[in-house]
Amino acid sequence: MALHFERSEYADRLTRLTEKMRADKLDALLIFAQESMYWLTGYDTFGYCFFQTLIVKADGSMTLLTRSADLRQARHTSIVENIVVWVDRVNADPTLDLKNLLSDMDLLGARIGVEYDTHGMTGRIARLIDNQLATFGQISDASYLVSALRLVKSPAEIAFARRAAELADDALDAALPLIRAGGDEAEILAAMQGAVFLGGGDYPANEFIIGSGADALLCRYKAGRRKLDATDQLTLEWAGTAAHYHAAMMRTVIVGEPSPRHRELYKACLETIKAIEEVLRPGQTFGDVFDTHARILDERGLSRHRLNACGYSLGARFSPSWMEHQMFHFGNPQEILPDMTLFVHMIIMDSDSGAAMTLGHTYLTTEGDPQPLSRHALELIQR
16 A cells, blocks of 8 residues: 555544544535545545545545545555445536435534545536435535645655755756856756656646746746847746645746846845744734735835735645635734744736846744755856
């Protein structure tokens, strides 16, 4: 069985979950988020693009409802013993199979929580579930129950996060010799992802961001490659990934001599991150982190060029995003606790001048100062 954690760790996670379920007066939870299934049982698949759900009862019993293609995957990668297969067929409605299964599990009339806010739950599936269970029991939205439990990482999870950070550093090391006048974005991207794979890492939960010239102002991956000019800017956002645990980094690399605007924006990014390091500790909130970001950049006249978020929690995630639910944005009351893995990024996109500047890496929170997981300093990189 291909498990990344000791069975005792999975048992502890299940205990924490069922305690929370009982506190929330839930008799059962329908888990649709793949990262929730992975965290709780080890189940590792991209089969969540089809219908599947893990049913967890408050007594700790678990049943996976999935397709035949994932039956052996579940047996090989998870601790789930009870696996039920719904059959692919014309006009199949697996939510009917789910309703029948819940009835067999003596959950008629029960209080059932559902993970709605996840990429494993399409709008069509949500409507089918609501229709099937409308008179079955008391259904409630429990989208953030498991994700809240996942925010604080165990020592074993932190070990994977540290390894992911090493792989992210390796990716930057592989990219730097290729970033030069005439350098090819395709070679840079291949070197970065290759370094993660060569180090035993995984695919990231979303694509690496790479863009030069005008594309350096974009915050998303886009198709197409170009070669770097003698004077250029290259924005990179990437993550090392180990056992699906992520450690992200972000940089805008300057080719040739940085413009005065680039230097000004870099100084603002660095100053803001250093101020956030003083806030990234217990007793503060995610909202406090964002407020620090907004205050400093706005004081420098950069309000039009910054984003409305400056980072988020990271962990074991599946495509299409390596971001956990909790973000650094206005008003987020989530308290910062020890042993969280948090990505802090500064993203300034000045469309007026055409200058981009980004800076960021992943931290492990402690009882005191946060620990950067990267071995790279936050210097302005020039090539």
